Amino acid sequence: MGALSKRAIAAALMEQSITLFACPVCQQSMHVYEQGRLVCPANHSFDIAKQGYVNMLTHSAASKYSKSLFESRKAVIDSGIYDAVEEKISKLIASAKTVLDTGCGEGSHLARIMTDIDNGIGVGIDIAKEGILAATRHYPQQIWCVGDLAKSPFAQESFDAILNILSPANYEEFKRLLAPDGCLVKVVPQSGYLQELRAQLYADSSKETYSNEQIVARFKDSFSEVIVERVTYTLPLAEELVPALLEMTPMGWHKKEETAIVLNEITIDVDLLVGKV
Template sequence: MGALSKRAIGAALMDQHITLFACPICQQSMYVYEQGRLVCTSNHSFDIAKQGYVNMLTHNAASKYSKSLFESRKAVIDSGIYDAVEARIGELISSAKTVLDTGCGEGSHLARIMNDRDHGIGVGIDIAKEGILAAARHYPQQIWCVGDLAKSPFAQASFDAILNILSPANYEEFKRLLKPNGYLVKVVPQSGYLRELRAQLYADSNRETYSNEQIVARFQDSFREVNVERVTYTLPLSEELVPALLEMTPMGWHKAEQTAVELNEITIDVDLLVGKV
């Protein structure tokens, strides 16, 4: 017997964890039909792509994120500069069996966090199809979904843990999706995040400094048993990764063409916000 196709692998994973899903149109339960579609009891249908992901968007969604941006993001993450952050997240969610990464992009953070675990399933969702396409191509061990949390394709109280890594949040939907005593891990920049890049791009402007105080305050108002943990370190950065870093971070998108950026090290400085519903 030949190797299973990526569509078959993705469909099998979705079928194994089908109770995580709910129709984004009518919120009814779903089932996998002939390894090719997710179908709800009201007969709304969503195709499982040949790459193994499912597109559950109910509306057209233009994304500003390109294929090359996600390739750059993967290259930067694969270089290991976020290893310490990912390792700490892995420790924080060590007991979680169902993990949702919201705004997962090309899936590298979720895949690396779940990689050393002998239990549980990771589910990644992003509105950008190019990101999910890359995630499914590189990481078929997890479930990948194009979708919008404003029209959520997941069932209530389905996840032990939700990750929200350097990405916009939807707290009300997170609360709906988390199980009782489930927890959210949100990663937000601290003042020193990518400071070497910020110093060159925003020198002598009010954007050279950054504060996450408002984000932290809103998180603390939204969840209980909140813990804020800072992770900060500086690592060497190889010259060939500089263009990739510029492409993956919003800071780099506004760089004037004539602005030369030279980096030989980079600082990762983030707060891990952990809270329960």
């Protein structure tokens, strides 16, 4: 017997965790049909692609994120500069059995975090198909979905932990999806995040400094139980990673061509906002 296809592997993972899913059109339960698609009782159907992901978008969605951006993001994350952040998240959600990463991109954070969680299943969702394609290519042991949280393909109270790492939030949907006693971990930049890059790109402008006060305040307004933990450190940055870092962060997208960026080290400075309903 030959090796299972990526579609068959993904279908088996989805079938094992089928109670996590709900039809994004009518919110009814889903089932896996002939290892090829997710179908609800109203016959709304979503194909499992041969690459091993399911596209559950109910509308067309343009993404500004390219394949090369996700390759750059993976290279930077694989270099280990976020290791301490990922380790902290793993400890915070150590007992979770179902983990959703919202805005997962190419899936590197989720895949690395799940290696420290025993018997857990990770699900990544992103509106950018290029990111999900990269995720399925590198991390077939997790479930990957192209989808929009505004039309969520997941069932109510289905996740023990939700991750929202340096990406936009949908707090009402997060609260709907959290299981009782589940938690949301949102990672937001602190004032020193990538400060070496910020200093060169935005020297002598208002953007050279950054505050997350408004984001933190809104988070605290959205959850009754909140913990804020800061993770900050500076570490060497390999010269070959500088272009990748510039491509993956919105700061780098506005760099003028003539601006030369020289970085020997980089600071990671983030707040981990942990919320329970």
